[in-house]
Amino acid sequence: MIGGHGLRLSYGETTVLSDITLQLQAGSLHALIGANGSGKSTLLRCLAGLHAASAGTLLGAAALTLHERRRQLAMLPQSLPQAPALSVEQLALLGADAPQRWSASKQARQRAHEALELLDLLPLKNRLCQQLSGGEYRRACLAACFAQGSPWLLLDEPCAGLDLPHCAELMAGLKAWLGVDPRRGALVVMHDLNLAAQWADRCLLLGEQSLLANDETDSVLAGDALEHAFGGALQRFRHPQADHLVLLGVSP
Amino acid sequence: MIAASLPFLLLVLGCAAALLVGATGLGWPADPFIAWHLRLPRLLLALSAGGGLAACGLLLQVLLRNPLASPYTLGVGSGAALGAAAVMILAPQLFIPGVLAGAMTLIAIVFLARLTWAIDRRAAIALLVTGLAAATHLVFDGPQAALGAGAWVGALAATGLVLTLRRRAGLSAESLVLSGIAIALCASAGVLLLHYLADRATSTAMLRWTMGGLASVGLRHGLLALAPSAIGLAWLVWLLPQLNLMQLGDDWAQTRGVEIEALKRSILVAVALWTGCIVALCGPISFVGLIAPHMARRLVGDDLRRTAPAAILLGAGLLALCDAAARIVMAPAELPVGILTALLGGPAFLALLLWRRG
Numbered sequence: 312m313i314g315g316h317g318l319r320l321s322y323g324e325t326t327v328l329s330d331i332t333l334q335l336q337a338g339s340l341h342a343l344i345g346a347n348g349s350g351k352s353t354l355l356r357c358l359a360g361l362h363a364a365s366a367g368t369l370l371g372a373a374a375l376t377l378h379e380r381r382r383q384l385a386m387l388p389q390s391l392p393q394a395p396a397l398s399v400e401q402l403a404l405l406g407a408d409a410p411q412r413w414s415a416s417k418q419a420r421q422r423a424h425e426a427l428e429l430l431d432l433l434p435l436k437n438r439l440c441q442q443l444s445g446g447e448y449r450r451a452c453l454a455a456c457f458a459q460g461s462p463w464l465l466l467d468e469p470c471a472g473l474d475l476p477h478c479a480e481l482m483a484g485l486k487a488w489l490g491v492d493p494r495r496g497a498l499v500v501m502h503d504l505n506l507a508a509q510w511a512d513r514c515l516l517l518g519e520q521s522l523l524a525n526d527e528t529d530s531v532l533a534g535d536a537l538e539h540a541f542g543g544a545l546q547r548f549r550h551p552q553a554d555h556l557v558l559l560g561v562s563p
Numbered sequence: 564m565i566a567a568s569l570p571f572l573l574l575v576l577g578c579a580a581a582l583l584v585g586a587t588g589l590g591w592p593a594d595p596f597i598a599w600h601l602r603l604p605r606l607l608l609a610l611s612a613g614g615g616l617a618a619c620g621l622l623l624q625v626l627l628r629n630p631l632a633s634p635y636t637l638g639v640g641s642g643a644a645l646g647a648a649a650v651m652i653l654a655p656q657l658f659i660p661g662v663l664a665g666a667m668t669l670i671a672i673v674f675l676a677r678l679t680w681a682i683d684r685r686a687a688i689a690l691l692v693t694g695l696a697a698a699t700h701l702v703f704d705g706p707q708a709a710l711g712a713g714a715w716v717g718a719l720a721a722t723g724l725v726l727t728l729r730r731r732a733g734l735s736a737e738s739l740v741l742s743g744i745a746i747a748l749c750a751s752a753g754v755l756l757l758h759y760l761a762d763r764a765t766s767t768a769m770l771r772w773t774m775g776g777l778a779s780v781g782l783r784h785g786l787l788a789l790a791p792s793a794i795g796l797a798w799l800v801w802l803l804p805q806l807n808l809m810q811l812g813d814d815w816a817q818t819r820g821v822e823i824e825a826l827k828r829s830i831l832v833a834v835a836l837w838t839g840c841i842v843a844l845c846g847p848i849s850f851v852g853l854i855a856p857h858m859a860r861r862l863v864g865d866d867l868r869r870t871a872p873a874a875i876l877l878g879a880g881l882l883a884l885c886d887a888a889a890r891i892v893m894a895p896a897e898l899p900v901g902i903l904t905a906l907l908g909g910p911a912f913l914a915l916l917l918w919r920r921g
Contacts, residue, residue, distance in 0.1 A: 356814070359814075359818050360817070360818065361814055361817060361818065377817070377820060377822065378820050380818070380820075381818065381819050381820040384818070385818065385819075386814065386815075386818040388812055388814040388815060390812070391811060391812060391815075392628060392810070392811060392812050395810050395811070395865035396860060396864040396865040397864060397865050397866055398864075401866055402811075405807060405808060405811065405819075406808055406815070406819035409820060410804060410805045410808055410816075410819055410820045410821045411683055411685075411801070411804060411805065412804055413803070413804055413868065439864070452811075459819065
């Protein structure tokens with residue numbers, strides 16, 4: 312479980328979110344949605360221990376100390392620095408162990424191998440990250456998160472800047488990882504509602520400085536709170552084959 | 564494979580050149596005094612300074628995530644120059660008792676060890692042990708020239724200023740670089756002012772000091788020159804894996820169990836101490852700290868557990884080679900090695916930029 316009770320998040324004097332209470336259960340892919348500036352990344356960073364809440368308490372994996380937390384949750388930040396001259400395998404091993412270790416343990420190597428296999432990166436494992444495409448590099452970073460071996464995964468817009476097929480590839484990899492073990496869970500910040508509609512099991516909707524909804528994806532995306540949160544009209548369709556919604560923004 | 568062994572080759576070449584090249588010809592000197600009290604200490608100083616500058620350059624490039632960073636980026640070089648110039652004008656003949664020099668070193672090391680304790684206890688203990696050894700050495704080695712101490716204090720003051728600014732304003736990497744530039748500008752203006760106030764002889768001596776040189780006397784001095792490297796390496800070895808994680812960003816490192824804030828402060832203080840010691844020993848020698856990390860990255864990649872040793876070997880070898888060359892290009896006169904490193908380093912850096920990895 313990961314969550315918080317009565318969290319207030321602010322930057323200096325400006326409060327971004329107040330009185331946020333949530334408890335996420337393992338086994339599903341949670342999407343964190345909301346308009347630009349609604350505090351999605353801030354909430355994610357707070358749960359990852361990167362942003363201190365000005366009020367409220369963290370629960371579960373989020374409440375652990377720095378050293379215990381890395382065994383319980385892994386995080387993929389939104390902006391990653393330019394790809395370093397490391398091979399994909401080296402990148403996957405970066406953070407797979409306690410940070411003080413000089414050489415990777417056998418378990419870490421095993422985890423890294425499994426992660427690369429899951430994301431179809433084994434053929435590229437000796438390639439330098441600099442030589443990868445944007446989508447491949449993002450997948451390699453996700454593999455590094457998997458290799459950390461922690462059951463919870465927090466991702467901040469993993470698909471930003473990726474084209475649709477590469478995005479689907481990444482999300483399918485995430486789904487596959489979740490399917491391996493029922494104790495695993497993921498919270499993913501998404502600004503693309505269709506991405507949430509297609510992949511998420513549950514959606515958390517942020518707006519007006521609070522958590523407006525936390526429910527099954529379909530009921531959140533079909534509800535009126537969505538228009539309210541985004542401050543604009545939306546059109547909804549059912550996907551003819553797959554059973555999920557497709558959303559379009561409409562100009563007034 | 565060839566790429567990975569190049570740093571070793573350069574080091575061997577540098578050592579051989581430093582010991583065998585002389586103003587009067589090639590070969591092992593007949594006079595044992597020249598071998599043991601002139602060439603060997605000089606080589607030790609070159610290795611220590613070159614390796615240390617390379618390590619500090621790499622550390623700052625990782626910390627600031629800026630490929631242009633060198634050990635002097637945060638104003639350490641200019642601060643040291645100001646300190647040295649002030650000593651030359653105010654108290655040229657002053658000597659500092661060994662006890663005071665030892666105490667100063669120990670206080671600095673204890674401060675750094677306290678910062679490092681939160682990140683890695685082994686590093687803090689190694690730091691204390693080597694620091695204690697160096698301080699004892701300083702105490703028993705008697706009075707120290709005030710010039711080095713002035714440079715050291717100047718370097719620390721510049722970094723202290725950057726650290727205070729950072730604490731007050733919570734500066735990002737970019738603003739850290741900018742504040743370093745601002746401090747360097749102020750310190751340089753201070754040096755110019757002192758030049759203007761000084762008589763001609765002192766002004767010339769000050770100018771000569773800023774060119775950097777490895778002239779050293781006696782084996783004791785050479786051994787003392789090894790101290791900053793011993794301390795720095797003892798600190799660095801344990802922290803390399805955590806520095807490696809920092810390459811993917813602060814958030815990445817912190818969620819993988821790195822005490823990022825403590826690590827950053829520890830790096831800033833360590834770089835200031837390490838560079839300050841080197842500048843105090845041989846003046847601000849430029850370019851080695853910038854070019855050696857870049858060469859190492861090109862040769863062995865970005866895994867710091869490999870990059871750092873390669874950079875240190877390259878820096879040490881490069882400076883030893885440059886010093887050997889500086890002794891003979893204008894023999895019997897001796898070119899200040901700082902001029903040579905900049906003269907060769909500029910074109911070499913450009914060549915490195917143009918040479919793309921295949």
